[in-house]
Amino acid sequence: MIGRFRIPKVIYPFFIIILFSCCSKDEDDSHHSDGDVQVIFENDPVSGINIIFMGDAYTKTSLEKEKGKYYIHGINTIEALFRTSPFSEYKEHFNAYIIYAESVDMRTSTSNITTNTKFGSIESTHGSTGLTTLIVPDQKKINEYVFLVTSKTRSNRDVVLMSVNNADRGSARTNQNLAISGNADTRIMIHELGHAFSGLADEYFFDGNLVGYNSVAIQPDNLDVTDDLRSIKWNQFIGLEGYSDVGAHEGGGYNQFDIWRPENNSIMKALNNGNFNAPSRESIARKIMSLRNRNFDFDKFLEIDRLSMSNKNLKHIQVNYNTPELNFVCDLDLH
Numbered sequence: 001m002i003g004r005f006r007i008p009k010v011i012y013p014f015f016i017i018i019l020f021s022c023c024s025k026d027e028d029d030s031h032h033s034d035g036d037v038q039v040i041f042e043n044d045p046v047s048g049i050n051i052i053f054m055g056d057a058y059t060k061t062s063l064e065k066e067k068g069k070y071y072i073h074g075i076n077t078i079e080a081l082f083r084t085s086p087f088s089e090y091k092e093h094f095n096a097y098i099i100y101a102e103s104v105d106m107r108t109s110t111s112n113i114t115t116n117t118k119f120g121s122i123e124s125t126h127g128s129t130g131l132t133t134l135i136v137p138d139q140k141k142i143n144e145y146v147f148l149v150t151s152k153t154r155s156n157r158d159v160v161l162m163s164v165n166n167a168d169r170g171s172a173r174t175n176q177n178l179a180i181s182g183n184a185d186t187r188i189m190i191h192e193l194g195h196a197f198s199g200l201a202d203e204y205f206f207d208g209n210l211v212g213y214n215s216v217a218i219q220p221d222n223l224d225v226t227d228d229l230r231s232i233k234w235n236q237f238i239g240l241e242g243y244s245d246v247g248a249h250e251g252g253g254y255n256q257f258d259i260w261r262p263e264n265n266s267i268m269k270a271l272n273n274g275n276f277n278a279p280s281r282e283s284i285a286r287k288i289m290s291l292r293n294r295n296f297d298f299d300k301f302l303e304i305d306r307l308s309m310s311n312k313n314l315k316h317i318q319v320n321y322n323t324p325e326l327n328f329v330c331d332l333d334l335h
Helices: 013-022 069-081 139-150 186-198 278-291 298-312
Strands: 004-006 037-042 049-056 094-099 122-125 132-135 158-164 170-173 178-182 249-252 255-261
Touching (some): 037 069, 049 069, 094 139, 132 178, 170 186, 178 186
Parallel strands (some): 049 158, 158 178
Antiparallel strands (some): 004 037, 037 094
């Protein structure tokens, strides 16, 4: 799927005249330039929610047009997202773009090595869990590249999918619309977007409880500290036809005990299941409608959700997975 291109609006007309006068017929146009914007699709360029894919640690050789690594990672990520419920059912509310960013180095920095990448991505140790995760500290640079896409100051309708080349981990800034993932698996990015877009918490856990860490403090829609089905956050699903998997399953937010998740498995618990659970789908749909200044109708959501689950045959498989097969962790301490 090939989108169309826009010249960044910060370029003035006389620069364009100079550009064309200086170009020769032999100029190599086989690679994207830093700052090129590719429109994948637009449903409402004025007030739609913008999904903006950008990459760190991609050098010039990765920016080859059509079959380049940057393009392939971008288009695969966007297409995977809009195959995932509820984003697929609410696609009309979104626009999607790839903006190209060229780095000097193709590796991210670590505690021992400093590299030169466009957005300064770093592999860092997560303070509360001790796990290694990815962070991208240069928020100013990210905002500059968002502006090249929208010609506006970054808003809560601008959602950045940051792919870090040659990495396999992920992180997110909860409710800040920044999902960060290595390029090993698009499911990591979708998991991280659950954090970034709708404030969902990790549903996996370790043996015992993580001392001093309380993921419920961020008030996620997919964890609760009670197993009382009459008062649990997602009680609206209890007993509904088609939602028999929804209940109170102990373990989540890195803690094995005294915290409950809605379903046995979901993409927020393990990559083996590529689906958000039903309360998480509702949470995402509510956020979409809120950003679009539309009223959320739960009955309408159920109608759409039941149909999509039936058509896609995405009923959740009850398997005994806990930790994902690839490394990902939400950096909750950075919110």
